[in-house]
Amino acid sequence: MIRKIIHIDMDAFYASIEQRDHPEWRHQPIAVGYSGKRGVVAAASYEARRYGVRSAMASVTALRKCPQLIFVAPRFNVYREVSQQIMHIFHEYTDKVEPLSLDEAFLDVTVNKKGAASATLIAKEIKRKIYAQTHLTSSAGVSFNKFLAKIASDYHKPDGIYIIPPKAAEAFVEKLPVERFFGVGKVTATRMKDHGIKTGYDLKQWSEPDLTRLFGKAGSSYYHFARGIDEREVQPDRIRKSLGAENTFSEDLYEVVDLLGALDEIAHEVQRRAEKRRFFAKTLTLKIKYADFTIITRSKTVDQYIKTFEQLFELGQELLSTVEDIEERKIRLMGLTLKNAETESPHSSFVPLQLSFDFKD
Template identity: 75%
Template sequence: MLLMNRKVIHIDMDAFYASIEQRDNPDLRGKPVAVGYGEKRGVVAAASYEARKYGVHSAMASVTALRKCPHIIFVMPRFDVYRSISNQIMQIFLEYTDKVEPLSLDEAFLDVTVNYRGLRSATMIAKEIKQKIFNRTRLTASAGVSYNKFLAKIASDYNKPDGLFVIEPDKAEDFIEKLPIGKFFGVGRVTAARMVELGINTGYDLKQWSEVDLVREFGKAGIGYYHFARGIDDREVESERVRKSLGAEETFLEDLNEIVDMLAALDGIAREVFRRAEKRKFLARTLTLKIKYADFTIITRSRTVNYYIKTYRELFELGKELLLQVDDLEEKKIRLMGLTLKNADVDSTHLPVDGFQLSLDFKD
């Protein structure tokens, strides 16, 4: 039996990039704002809550966003500003614990089981952090509090924006059973659709499946789904998180349909990936090529080699090999291309295999 007595907080900034732009430009407040390039080949990097009401969201093509919300205002991103504010927020986290695991510029996990303030209440810590973030940046954040990362992540999204939601141990089972399957962390749109086809609509439905059957249906991810349905997640908050992948991609101003142009584009992307890998001393043995065609169909090709990819030439030649393996390459136009290095030595699955007993004080 595992004793689950951790106190985990997930902090997620509310529409981070867009909120910064609205904070810094009063004319944008209360209006639908998209951070990104608003022309034909643009993509939305972030959308304000006013824009989200029209169905606009991050990673959406700018032309689609304009179709959904013709009066949307596009603002070019200022990543240096976003990184600076992210660092401010990180310093707030570190006032409470050194067990902080950033997931991106705008979200992080904190393990506050033991904290610098000696506070017993994780909920109180979350409230203090939210208030400090607002006082120092004039931005709002949402917080989720629970006994593991899986539930804390779900909780932070429950009352957005400016929300705080707590999933206590004695209420977790009921909460998970009623949770729509699309809300499960790690269940994407395609997987959710497949689960619905199989009659899995809620956490309760998922819980009826054996681990063997889930693995047969969903592969290795089925192990995680089996445990998440039972509220089990023993992943630590990793302050020194191992980077598992690194890459770059480019959306082209004009669709590519000539091999020579594709190879030229691949060369530029490979050089950028190599630059990033060299800067971070990132070693990997797996390379993945991503292609998005003009009709928005996406394909990927991967290869794992028995050596670390250490030079630009190795990276480019492997990418070229993957590109030339793509069927009908000259018959379709390419809108986007990307390369990603993956660290094949890192196993991201770390889930328990036993039952558990809960004992945790969140509020007192």
């Protein structure tokens, strides 16, 4: 049976909620986050994006790109409430709902509660229902696997819908720039282009062993994606095991004051992601990569769930103090990761998989 997969992605979710609730900010460039020196943009309105402002961008950089940018303090409790409204709508159609974050999810509607034959009509109905209940727009991608559905949802943003049927998949993927492939970030895209791989067609010319040799295990996924193949099922009960962030420094650090500044920035980013994904844990791991690429880790488990920036930063400082030669060797990378067992988190049933990235890149 050919699957019918829908990917729903809310449009500028955090920023759109703020503009909905504050009419004076509508049609204005706004950023959810803090404007301080070490602040980070959590989300940007479409008006702000026209100036190049993006999520995870340093606030000072965002202000340089858009001096009239309005910073709005995040209200995660409101975002979670709206997200729950949206998830309830999804579950009216199927129990096979796999949230990726508060504002997006995969739905398998091959067999659905409405007995509807058309995934496209279901997607349109869901979009209408989301707007009627929340006054927010969403975009939908419809296809026969997760890879194509996710790409499709981004094709006609905002408030769009795009369908990739089986017969059109091969031609669609061949024209697709490699940057649009799932799991291909800036660094990987650059490596691909260094080898002459610019589109899905170029990627399709490479064998699976060669791609695996170049890109590790991900190479096998790229091989299949280039052919429009993705056998992953929608997993409503997937459990996240960890969540973190790390930063590769533009210059190696060795002064404790600089390391604490970097720790502050990383802890803020981890807290932002944990809030967004309702992910709480009792174990924190500090990762350090020295200039010679040697990697060490330090971990500690506490009695209470780590939920605040203050908890993250204080525990991170404690772990940093246990590194014996901290002032003797230069450090090129530092990261923090929250970890827990499957049954540890009270929200473990609603957790996405996300790759960590260097948010200064």
